[in-house]
Amino acid sequence: MKRIVSFDLDMTLLDHGPARYGRMSAIPESAKRALDALRGHAHIVLATGRDMGNYSSRGFLGPVNPDAVIHNNGARVTVGDEVIYEYRMDRALIRDVLDFCVAHGICMGATIGELDYYTHPEGIQMDRRVRFGMKDREFGDPYELLGMEVHSLAHVGDSNSRAGLVEAFPGLKFLPFSADFGADVVEQAVSKAEGLRKLCDYWQSPISGAVAFGDSLNDYEIVRDAGTGVAMGNAVQALKDVADYVTAPIDEDGIWKACVALGILGEDGRYIGQ
Numbered sequence: 001m002k003r004i005v006s007f008d009l010d011m012t013l014l015d016h017g018p019a020r021y022g023r024m025s026a027i028p029e030s031a032k033r034a035l036d037a038l039r040g041h042a043h044i045v046l047a048t049g050r051d052m053g054n055y056s057s058r059g060f061l062g063p064v065n066p067d068a069v070i071h072n073n074g075a076r077v078t079v080g081d082e083v084i085y086e087y088r089m090d091r092a093l094i095r096d097v098l099d100f101c102v103a104h105g106i107c108m109g110a111t112i113g114e115l116d117y118y119t120h121p122e123g124i125q126m127d128r129r130v131r132f133g134m135k136d137r138e139f140g141d142p143y144e145l146l147g148m149e150v151h152s153l154a155h156v157g158d159s160n161s162r163a164g165l166v167e168a169f170p171g172l173k174f175l176p177f178s179a180d181f182g183a184d185v186v187e188q189a190v191s192k193a194e195g196l197r198k199l200c201d202y203w204q205s206p207i208s209g210a211v212a213f214g215d216s217l218n219d220y221e222i223v224r225d226a227g228t229g230v231a232m233g234n235a236v237q238a239l240k241d242v243a244d245y246v247t248a249p250i251d252e253d254g255i256w257k258a259c260v261a262l263g264i265l266g267e268d269g270r271y272i273g274q
Contacts, residue, residue, distance in 0.1 A: 003273060004203065004210040005038055005264070006045040006070070006196060006222065007255070009060060010177070011215045012232055013046075015250045027063055030256035033269060035064065037259070041271040043067045043203060047192045049175065049184040049218050051076070051151065054111045068202075073175060073186050073218050074195035075151035085198040087190055089150045093171065097153065097185075098142055100168055107156040108165075108185070112148055115140040124156045153185040175218035184218055193221035211264065213247075213255065214239060230258050 007013050016025045038044055047070035050057040061069075068079045077085040101108040101119040109118030118124050121139045155162055155174065162174055162183060175184040192212075200207045212219070212226035215235040223229030224242045231240045233249035240246050247258035259265040264273030 001205055001209075002041065002043050002203070003264075004043045004045055004196070004199060004205055006047045006192075006210060006212040006226065007064070008192075008214040008216070008219050009046060009048040009050060009064075011234060011250055012213050012219075013064060013250075013255065014060060028250065028253065028255070030253040031250075032063070034256045034259050034265065037265050037269045037271055039065070042264075042273075043199070043205070045070060045196070045199060047074075047195060047212065047214075047219075047222060049073045049152070049177075051111065053113075055114045056111055068199055070192050070195035070199070072151035073184050073190055074192045075186060075190045077195045077198045079199070079202060084202050085195065086149075087151065087187070089152065089187060091146050091150075093169075093187075094145055094150055094153070095143075097165075097169060097172075098145070100165065104164060106161060106165065108153055109142045110145060110150055110153050112145075112150070114138070117142045117145050118156070151186075152190070154182060155185055156182040176216065191221040192219060193225040196222050196226065211262070213258070215250070228262060230262075 013027050013031055014025050015028055035044060044066045045068045046064050046066040051071050052058060052061055052069050070077050075087040097108060098119055105120055107118055107120045107124050116137050117140045119142050166174055171188055173186050173188055177183060196210060197207060208227040210226040211228045212222045213230045214223050215232040217236060217238060219239055220242060223231060223239055229243045231243035231246045232254045233247060245258060248254040260267055266272050
């Protein structure tokens with residue numbers, strides 16, 4: 001029976017740079033070596049807040065080459081091209097959120113396929129230009145989301161701009177990004193841990209044998225509930241507090257060092273963990 005090893009993407013596998021500005025995001029070479037060593041011996045899972053099928057994310061699938069993906073913080077789980085689990089956001093709830101954000105000047109929406117659908121898109125335009133030097137993005141009417149299958153939303157803005165949303169919508173979870181420039185938004189029933197459980201059932205592998213890596217609050221449940229939860233050295237303190245093991249930061253070979261320290265890989269890169 002193969003062990004499941006799950007990785008968050010942003011700031012766990014994918015380093016956005018020392019100051020998170022002015023440099024292209026990249027997966028450290030040591031993390032690539034760890035993935036190559038695990039491949040074929042363990043089930044490699046990518047567990048992320050992103051929808052890995054949209055234009056801004058799908059390019060990272062190739063370098064990771066996961067056996068399965070937990071998308072949208074657990075709202076959608078795929079094994080190859082097969083969707084094994086899906087939780088769609090309530091459309092009436094989406095409308096209420098969009099109406100609230102339009103009225104209060106809040107940037108909120110989702111990226112689906114090739115387009116971005118956001119209220120007050122000037123917020124996301126400014127954020128992406130300042131942080132990542134990205135060119136203008138192409139936006140659709142956010143209310144078109146009401147006719148789509150939406151698994152999660154994203155807020156762009158700091159915690160102060162989220163305060164009213166948090167109070168107005170107690171049925172939602174607001175999961176801050178690695179830096180406080182926004183948050184994933186999902187219904188309370190959704191978590192990466194639930195997505196991991198779906199994969200454990202699918203592969204008939206106990207969650208007690210799974211390993212989960214993460215750095216942010218959207219990783220809290222999966223790091224807590226996996227048999228071995230690993231917090232990156234750059235993780236938020238709340239995640240470190242619940243993790244079984246805290247490794248080095250992403251830019252100090254944290255993935256590789258944890259795999260060796262936990263007996264999953266040998267110093268020579270040989271797979272030894274069961």
